[in-house]
Amino acid sequence: MQEIVPPLAAVLTDFPDFRDPRGVRHPLLAVLLLSCVAMLCGARGELAIAEWAENYGATWRAPLGFTRPDGPSQSTVQRIFGGIDCDALESRLAQWAARVIAACPAPADLPLPFEAMAIDGKTLRGSARCGAADAHLLSAFSQRLGVVLGHAAQRYGIGCQAAANAGSTIR
Secondary structure: OOOOOOOHHHOOOOOOOOOHHHHOOOHEEEEEEHHHHHHHHOOOOOOHHHHHHHOOHHHHHHHHHHOOOOOOHHHHHHHHHHHHHHHHHHHHHHHHHHHHHHHHOOOOOOOOOOOOOEEEEEOOOOOOOOOOOOOEEEEEEEOOOOOOEEEEEEOOOOOOHHHHHHHOOOO
């Protein structure tokens, strides 16, 4: 029997909100869900998420849990991403994505029992100048599903050795 994957909203419902309840305009769950939807549509930053909410999100705001007619501003999104526990959020999203992947088996007509995975590294722009110790990100990407399976920060200058060890360092 195939596992039923819970909706993303159920996974994020009890995510701890660090904000003082007296000044909250938008529920944390609504902002997190809106951010996920906007990123799936190509938004790549706080400003892009806020712009997506303003331009395309009017029909989505109420179903996502917003209680006000307007969406979050760029500064609200930035404050939320700056204050939440990113490791905890990443862990929850990764566990949910793993359940989704397990529920989406590869098509039976694939010729091999293998699945393609691309490994790519990027140097964070301006990171060496700012003194960052982990200036490289190494990511593993599933070709079939079109999602990043995991990523790991790497020390500056380790080059191809990181790709050779990717299976053990990607989380």
